[in-house]
Amino acid sequence: MLTYDPDDTLAHRLDPRTKLAVQIGFATTALAHTSPRALFVLSIVAGLILFSARVPLLEALSAYRFALVILAIAPLVAGLTLGSPWFDLTDASASGRASYRVLLILLVSAAYIRSTPVRASRAAIQRTIPGKPGQVLGIGVALVFRFLPVLQADLRTIRDAMAARLGDERGVVERASTLSLLGLSRAFDRADRLALALQARCFAWNPTLPTLAFSRVDYPVLAGALVLALSAAL
Amino acid sequence: MATEQNSVDLVDGDIVRQFARAALLAALLGAAAPVSIPIPLSPAPITLQVLFVFLAGLVLGPVWGPTSILLYLAAGAIGLPVFSGMSAGLGVLVGNTAGYLWSYPLAAGLIGLMVHRDTELRDPAAVSLPVVIVALVVGTILIYGMGTGYMAWLLELGAWEAISLGALPFLPGELLKIAAAIAIVKSGRIKPIQS
Numbered sequence: 001m002l003t004y005d006p007d008d009t010l011a012h013r014l015d016p017r018t019k020l021a022v023q024i025g026f027a028t029t030a031l032a033h034t035s036p037r038a039l040f041v042l043s044i045v046a047g048l049i050l051f052s053a054r055v056p057l058l059e060a061l062s063a064y065r066f067a068l069v070i071l072a073i074a075p076l077v078a079g080l081t082l083g084s085p086w087f088d089l090t091d092a093s094a095s096g097r098a099s100y101r102v103l104l105i106l107l108v109s110a111a112y113i114r115s116t117p118v119r120a121s122r123a124a125i126q127r128t129i130p131g132k133p134g135q136v137l138g139i140g141v142a143l144v145f146r147f148l149p150v151l152q153a154d155l156r157t158i159r160d161a162m163a164a165r166l167g168d169e170r171g172v173v174e175r176a177s178t179l180s181l182l183g184l185s186r187a188f189d190r191a192d193r194l195a196l197a198l199q200a201r202c203f204a205w206n207p208t209l210p211t212l213a214f215s216r217v218d219y220p221v222l223a224g225a226l227v228l229a230l231s232a233a234l
Numbered sequence: 235m236a237t238e239q240n241s242v243d244l245v246d247g248d249i250v251r252q253f254a255r256a257a258l259l260a261a262l263l264g265a266a267a268p269v270s271i272p273i274p275l276s277p278a279p280i281t282l283q284v285l286f287v288f289l290a291g292l293v294l295g296p297v298w299g300p301t302s303i304l305l306y307l308a309a310g311a312i313g314l315p316v317f318s319g320m321s322a323g324l325g326v327l328v329g330n331t332a333g334y335l336w337s338y339p340l341a342a343g344l345i346g347l348m349v350h351r352d353t354e355l356r357d358p359a360a361v362s363l364p365v366v367i368v369a370l371v372v373g374t375i376l377i378y379g380m381g382t383g384y385m386a387w388l389l390e391l392g393a394w395e396a397i398s399l400g401a402l403p404f405l406p407g408e409l410l411k412i413a414a415a416i417a418i419v420k421s422g423r424i425k426p427i428q429s
Contacts, residue, residue: 001315001320002313002315002321002322002323003313003315004313020324023324023325024324027324027325027328031328031388034390063315063319063320063321063322064319064321065319066318066319066321067319067321067326067329067330067331070330070331070385070399071330071389073399074330074385074389074391074399075389077391077395077398077399078389078390078391078392078395091390094390095389095390095391098388098389098390099330099389102325102328102329102330102388102389105325105328105329106321106323106325106326106329107325108325109322109323109324109325109326110323110325112312112313112323112324113312113313113322113323116312116313118312118313118314121312121313122312125308125312136253136301136305137304137305137308139253139257140253140256140257140260140301140305140308141305141308141309141312143254143257143258143261143305144257144260144261144264144305144306144309144314144316145309145314147257147258147261148261148264148265148309148314148316150261151258151261151262151264151265152265154265155262155265155266155269159269172271172280172410173410173413173414173417175271176271176280176282176285176410176411176414177413177414177415177417177418179269179282180266180282180285180286180289180414180418181418181421181423181424183262183265183266183282184259184262184286184289184293184418184424185423185424187255187258187259187261187262188255188258188424190258191251191254191255191257191258191259192251192254192255194254194257194258195247195250195251195253195254195255198245198250198254199245199247199250202242202244203244203245203250204242204243204244204245205243205244205245206240206242206243
């Protein structure tokens with residue numbers, strides 16, 4: 001599983017907003033081009049980005065294994081035709097190139113995940129999106145991070161209890177509805193307690209955030225992000 | 235030392251409760267990503283994620299339902315492993331499953347609008363059954379329409395190729411999820427927050 005790893009690489013030193021801009025720029029241009037030459041250039045850019053964050057390539061690929069299955073099957077499905085010639089190579093290679101660029105986009109986002117702590121991402125969201133929507137998104141994301149392991153444990157407990165009572169031999173609808181009903185009612189009990197605790201601590205629309213600042217290395221990287229985004233129009 | 239003086243702008247009680255529920259449902263969506271239940275005679279097991287998207291619309295309504303799912307997408311985008319196969323990253327939001335992911339907030343909003351008809355929430359157990367069924371079926375069509383449509387465009391597939399890769403294997407599971415969602419709201423054990 002790919003997570004943040006403290007380090008001192010170039011990517012780690014950049015402002016999170018710069019790194020978000022690079023990802024958006026890269027995705028924009030990758031979605032616009034599928035020619036072999038463009039893919040070659042994009043591969044080099046992606047390689048440099050991965051190197052700048054020292055992403056372990058195999059770990060990143062295994063993190064996206066579910067997507068890789070679809071990306072590998074898509075060209076086969078595109079190539080198959082009913083009747084002669086049974087397998088159309090031009091269709092398959094068009095789809096193959098399209099799938100390859102998606103792989104590059106995924107790997108570039110792996111570099112962000114490895115090099116950016118959550119609180120920096122949260123501050124970036126809250127500072128970029130103004131007003132109450134930014135607050136809701138920033139605090140909400142922090143709560144999702146906090147409660148994910150708790151609710152995973154809840155679901156595990158419920159599944160164990162169901163299995164102990166031979167619940168896993170019941171019908172699919174019953175299993176799905178029991179699991180989600182219990183999961184949801186536990187989650188909402190926690191939410192009600194959380195709401196009370198938030199109010200007790202003066203939950204406000206204008207709390208104080210950690211400071212973010214662009215450093216000298218941010219500006220050339222930000223310019224690079226802009227070039228990537230504009231190259232979509234080439 | 236420079237000091238800042240601002241008055242504190244407290245969040246309303248009802249909004250805090252809805253917001254806490256939205257955040258927890260978003261976390262539950264993530265926690266449900268690795269949970270799958272095999273169904274007979276189908277290659278694709280059902281996952282509970284779409285079921286929680288239905289419930290977001292049914293229980294949180296047309297405003298907080300989509301908000302909850304946007305929180306889930308944002309948390310995944312900045313690195314929490316909540317997408318299928320415990321993956322994460324902004325790239326997933328433009329990758330091959332992006333159409334499904336972006337359809338979730340729209341589907342939750344649409345289901346919320348059709349069931350509650352207003353930002354004031356009604357108890358979904360009291361809403362007539364055909365309305366709930368139609369809302370869930372429309373939501374499912376929206377999810378699979380956007381999901382396969384985007385996949386076809388992105389991977390340069392034909393319409394039928396995308397449908398057989400991205401929709402047909404999952405349809406039996408979807409019908410079961412609609413049944414499960416109806417069983418849950420009609421049990422009356424989960425009440426929306428009514429102001």
